[in-house]
Every structure is written in C-alpha cells, then in structure tokens.
Amino acid sequence: MYIFEGDFFKSLFDELKSKGYRIYIPDGYGFKEGEEIKEIKRSKKSAKEFFLPQNEILIKYSDWVEDVPVDNEKRAIVVSPCDARGITLLDKVFLDGLVDPYYKARRDNSLVISIACNKAGDYCFCESLGFSPYSSEGSDVFVAEVDGKYFIELSDKAKDILDIELKEADENDIEKFREKENEVKSTFKRKLNIEGLSGRLKENFESDYWKKVSINCVGCGICTFLCPTCFCFDMLDEGEKEGFRYRAWDSCQFPLYTLESSSHNPRNEKWQRLRNRFYDKFLYMLENKGEIFCVGCGRCISECPAGVDIVEVLEEVGR
Ligand code: SF4
Ligand code: SF4
Known part of the structure; x- marks a missing residue:
C-alpha cells in the first residue's frame, strides 16, 4: 500500500x-x-x-474472411x-x-x-x-x-x-x-446470508416458490444486461455474400434464448427463466468456475421495473 x-x-x-x-x-x-x-x-x-x-463485429466477409477487427x-x-x-x-x-x-x-x-x-x-x-x-x-x-x-x-x-x-x-x-x-x-443495510445457500437452492429447484417470485417479472432482461458478471451473447450474420458476423448480448430471461431448432424450449415458462438467473449465479457458476457470479452491486434490484429483489428472493428460498 x-x-x-x-x-x-x-x-x-x-x-x-x-x-x-x-x-x-x-x-x-x-x-x-x-x-x-x-x-x-x-x-x-x-x-x-x-x-x-453490447454489439461487436467478429469477422467481415465476402468470398472469404476479409478482416478480423x-x-x-x-x-x-x-x-x-x-x-x-x-x-x-x-x-x-x-x-x-x-x-x-x-x-x-x-x-x-x-x-x-x-x-x-x-x-x-x-x-x-x-x-x-x-x-x-x-x-x-x-x-x-x-x-x-x-x-x-x-x-x-x-x-x-x-x-x-x-x-x-x-x-x-x-x-x-x-x-x-x-x-x-x-x-x-458498517453502512451496509442489505445483508444476504450465503451460508448453506447452494444446498437450499438444490433442495428447492422444483418449488412453486419460483412461480410466486416471478409473477411481476416482465422478462425485459435489464437485470442481465446491467449485471457486471452476465456474459451471454448470441452470434449473428448480416449479409449473405458480403457482410459481417457479430455477437450481441443475449439474456437467459428471453424465451428465444433456449429455444431449440426442434421448437422444444426447456425454459418455456417465465418462472423457469427467472429461476435460472438465481441458479446460474449462485450455484452453477460456483460449481463450474468456483465463484458466485454476483458482486453485490445491486443494479438488478434498483433497475428492475417489476421490483424483483435478488437479496429478498435468495433469503426466502426454502423458508
Ligand atoms: S427480473 Fe426484473 S429486470 Fe429481470 S427480466 Fe424480470 S422484470 Fe426485467
Ligand atoms: S447484484 Fe449481483 S446479480 Fe445483481 S446486477 Fe449486481 S452482480 Fe449482477
């Protein structure tokens, strides 16, 4: 120092x-x-x-790859x-x-x-x-x-x-x-108890609780777009013979995110998509990368138009 x-x-x-x-x-x-x-x-x-x-060109193409900017x-x-x-x-x-x-x-x-x-x-x-x-x-x-x-x-x-x-x-x-x-x-007003949280999430995956907490969610994706740790993106091409391939932020809160080409969608319901955000950040990433993928910035709480509060939701899981 x-x-x-x-x-x-x-x-x-x-x-x-x-x-x-x-x-x-x-x-x-x-x-x-x-x-x-x-x-x-x-x-x-x-x-x-x-x-x-939010949008990023990965390659520009015509007959072949012309540029990788x-x-x-x-x-x-x-x-x-x-x-x-x-x-x-x-x-x-x-x-x-x-x-x-x-x-x-x-x-x-x-x-x-x-x-x-x-x-x-x-x-x-x-x-x-x-x-x-x-x-x-x-x-x-x-x-x-x-x-x-x-x-x-x-x-x-x-x-x-x-x-x-x-x-x-x-x-x-x-x-x-x-x-x-x-x-x-000492000035923090919000507290989240993460002790035993992954266990409570595992036990309550099928709980109706997720239907209740998702009622007001409008599926706007703001929580994921503003989150400093959400990183999902989609890849798209613009132009058939000449154009560019780009990636753009995507969100697990959107129904198309998990839509398969067979037309089956494993997260067809809004509550399944909302549930995924909590499980991904507090369980799956912990298992896959060894870290909770949330830094506690509070943006997803302050900016959610439906009042979905990640701290309140997680504190109540299994209660
Ligand atoms: S939880 Fe809130 S911010 Fe996230 S998709 Fe639902 S309404 Fe939008
Ligand atoms: S509080 Fe956590 S989940 Fe919400 S926006 Fe911040 S880092 Fe993302």
Missing part, C-alpha cells in the same frame, strides 16, 4: 494521457471520456461493455471496486481455458482504476459476498481517499506503465485505512 500526497487524479490522468490512454469516467448512467473527477457517480451500466461490447485502443476505466471484481469473474469465462482474442485484446490494453466507496449504496450487498469496498481485487490502480490522503495500490501491470512518485504507507496510515474500511462496511 502506498500514499500519495497532492492531487493524485491529476498526476494519474496526466501520466495516462502522456502514454496514449483514453480515460473513461462513470457519469451516473454510463461512462464518458474525461480528464477530471469532480464527483464519483457509479453508473447504471457496468464496465463490462468495455471488454464485452480486434480493438486495441488503450483505455483507462474508472470503476467501483465491485465492478473491478466483476471483471475478474468475466476473466474466468473469457480467459481461462479457451481464450477469447477479442476480450483478451481489450483486457491487455486497458487499465482498471477503482475508487473505494465512502458509503454503501441503498441496494449494495458486496460485503455479504465476502468482498470489501476497500479491496483492490481486479484493479490496476486502486485509490481510497482517507483523511485527505490518497491510499494507492498498483498491479504489476500498472507499475510497469505508470511513473508516479509514491511513498510506502506506514503502520499508522494502514490503521487509519482499516478504520475507514470498517466504518464504510
């Missing part, structure tokens, strides 16, 4: 610009290019679109710590085993800058998932402002790129940092 005294963001952004990085800052809705941070407003959209865009732009993206963790979960999908070259090029050329939260948001519950809003996990540059001092952690990648003078934090500094971390952790 390091300390920076002075205007850290000015030094950081000047350094990034001199190295050819474009800087993206959350603006409450999405992200916009900028060079200064006045106030941090976590965006409704997560940062996943920088690595897995890979995005190499250097970007520095300012995010919340939970979004930085979300990117590490996407890495498990796109970089572990079969490597996705489009995703990898973006990851290799991007720096993730996370800023510690000063207070838990109304819908946040990252702490219940064992994460701290003062964790640097997934961040190339982690910044926390405590008592007018900037506390900084850098990844090896950031150390290779950035040339900023920092001093080592001493014991006193670290104690202040931990005090602030504990103070912020």
Whole structure:
C-alpha cells in the first residue's frame, strides 16, 4: 500500500494521457471520456461493455474472411471496486481455458482504476459476498481517499506503465485505512446470508416458490444486461455474400434464448427463466468456475421495473 500526497487524479490522468490512454469516467448512467473527477457517480451500466461490447463485429466477409477487427485502443476505466471484481469473474469465462482474442485484446490494453466507496449504496450487498469496498481485487490502480490522503495500490501491470512518485504507507496510515474500511462496511443495510445457500437452492429447484417470485417479472432482461458478471451473447450474420458476423448480448430471461431448432424450449415458462438467473449465479457458476457470479452491486434490484429483489428472493428460498 502506498500514499500519495497532492492531487493524485491529476498526476494519474496526466501520466495516462502522456502514454496514449483514453480515460473513461462513470457519469451516473454510463461512462464518458474525461480528464477530471469532480464527483464519483457509479453508473447504471457496468464496465463490462468495455471488454464485452453490447454489439461487436467478429469477422467481415465476402468470398472469404476479409478482416478480423480486434480493438486495441488503450483505455483507462474508472470503476467501483465491485465492478473491478466483476471483471475478474468475466476473466474466468473469457480467459481461462479457451481464450477469447477479442476480450483478451481489450483486457491487455486497458487499465482498471477503482475508487473505494465512502458509503454503501441503498441496494449494495458486496460485503455479504465476502468482498470489501476497500479491496483492490481486479484493479490496476486502486485509490481510497482517507483523511485527505490518497491510499494507492498498483498491479504489476500498472507499475510497469505508470511513473508516479509514491511513498510506502506506514503502520499508522494502514490503521487509519482499516478504520475507514470498517466504518464504510458498517453502512451496509442489505445483508444476504450465503451460508448453506447452494444446498437450499438444490433442495428447492422444483418449488412453486419460483412461480410466486416471478409473477411481476416482465422478462425485459435489464437485470442481465446491467449485471457486471452476465456474459451471454448470441452470434449473428448480416449479409449473405458480403457482410459481417457479430455477437450481441443475449439474456437467459428471453424465451428465444433456449429455444431449440426442434421448437422444444426447456425454459418455456417465465418462472423457469427467472429461476435460472438465481441458479446460474449462485450455484452453477460456483460449481463450474468456483465463484458466485454476483458482486453485490445491486443494479438488478434498483433497475428492475417489476421490483424483483435478488437479496429478498435468495433469503426466502426454502423458508
Ligand atoms: S427480473 Fe426484473 S429486470 Fe429481470 S427480466 Fe424480470 S422484470 Fe426485467
Ligand atoms: S446479480 Fe445483481 S447484484 Fe449481483 S452482480 Fe449482477 S446486477 Fe449486481
């Protein structure tokens, strides 16, 4: 852990610009290019679109493949710590085993800058998932402002790129940092008990509970589109003899998502699709990738037009 005294963001952004990085800052809705941070407003959209865009051309073709456009732009993206963790979960999908070259090029050329939260948001519950809003996990540059001092952690990648003078934090500094971390952790209003949750999910797969909790769901897919860890996409071709193949975000909340060519649909009913979101994040990904695929950002709660609340739904499973 390091300390920076002075205007850290000015030094950081000047350094990034001199190295050819474009800087993206959350603006409450999405992200916009900028060079200064006045106030941090976590965006409704997560940062996943920088690595897995909503639509992305994979190949352009005519008689044969004419072009494979890979995005190499250097970007520095300012995010919340939970979004930085979300990117590490996407890495498990796109970089572990079969490597996705489009995703990898973006990851290799991007720096993730996370800023510690000063207070838990109304819908946040990252702490219940064992994460701290003062964790640097997934961040190339982690910044926390405590008592007018900037506390900084850098990844090896950031150390290779950035040339900023920092001093080592001493014991006193670290104690202040931990005090602030504990103070912020005490502001979480939402709690999710994940102990025994996978067992309760396994026991209640066939329960009518899923029909009840899905009654208001309108199947809009907002919960999956805004989620920093949802990664499903569809692949489509535009143009018969000449055109492009692209991928576009898809959602397990849409009926076509599981429609088979035989016309059979294993998740024909809305409640089956809603149930899948909970099982996928809290059971299947845990079994397949060793991680719960939720970072507790609360976007799927705050933005759901039907009031489906992932914490309430999971707390009540099996009760
Ligand atoms: S749970 Fe909410 S956000 Fe998700 S599909 Fe249903 S209505 Fe839309
Ligand atoms: S499931 Fe909901 S709370 Fe969890 S990471 Fe996705 S949007 Fe955030």
